[in-house]
Amino acid sequence: MNKILASALLLSVVIASPRVAAITAVARVPVVATPATAKPKSSKESSFYVGASVGNLSIGGLVGYKFKKSNTQFKGPGTLAIEGRYNYINQYANSMGVDAVGMYPTPYKKLSAFASLGLGFVSFTSVCATCQAIPSRLALGFGLGAQYNLNNKFAVRAGASNFSGLYVAGTYSF
Numbered sequence: 001m002n003k004i005l006a007s008a009l010l011l012s013v014v015i016a017s018p019r020v021a022a023i024t025a026v027a028r029v030p031v032v033a034t035p036a037t038a039k040p041k042s043s044k045e046s047s048f049y050v051g052a053s054v055g056n057l058s059i060g061g062l063v064g065y066k067f068k069k070s071n072t073q074f075k076g077p078g079t080l081a082i083e084g085r086y087n088y089i090n091q092y093a094n095s096m097g098v099d100a101v102g103m104y105p106t107p108y109k110k111l112s113a114f115a116s117l118g119l120g121f122v123s124f125t126s127v128c129a130t131c132q133a134i135p136s137r138l139a140l141g142f143g144l145g146a147q148y149n150l151n152n153k154f155a156v157r158a159g160a161s162n163f164s165g166l167y168v169a170g171t172y173s174f
Contacts, residue, residue, distance in 0.1 A: 048174045051157070053087075055167030060087035062169070064101070078104040083116070085141075087163050095122045095163045097141045110150075116143045120163055139163075147171075 051062045064083035081101040088094055097120025103112045120141040124134040145159020157169040 049171045051169050051171035053157075053164060053167045053169035055164040057165035058087040058089045058095075058163065058167075060085055060164060062086075062171075064171075066173075078102055078112075083118075085120075085163070089163075092125050092127055093122065095120050095139075097121060097139075097163070099141055099143075103147065110148055112147050112149075114145055114147055114157075114159070116141065116161065118142075122163075 047066050047068065049064045049066065051064070053060045053062065062083050062085040064081050066079055066081040069079070079102075081103065083099045083101055084096070085099065086094070086096045097118050099116040099118030101114055101116045103114045105112050118141040120139050121136065122139050123136040126133045139162075141161065141163055143159050143161030143164070145157055145161075147155050147157045149155045153173050155171045155173070157171065158167070159169070160166050
């Protein structure tokens, strides 16, 4: 009798609501329905990303990896990433480096603030054959800015750093 009652209940739910995507019915267990418009939340967040930047001092590119919170000891509201960057400053100077980037969410869901700190290598070439060469050197890299996420894949950044000056950048997450 219970199986017949459960089958009749299942049939009436399917006929009554055409938007039902999944229905679970077991004897002595209530019927559970999920609307077709409900999407399961994805637990996979993008980790790798690439980007390009244009600034008043340089143009450049970056590649980064965003750590998932489950893989770190950090339990705050922000995220931590590591970025490798290359900046073409002019025909006589280039820089490359590695930065730790901390992103902190704002009350606006798509906007976040970030700060970066890292180590870079600046290489110089001589301006002329008789000029004194400037030695290449290691330098501390740091910066601040904001990122606006256009969607899950694309984001736009605006910031300032000691290697790029003021810049805008676009990133793509895989």
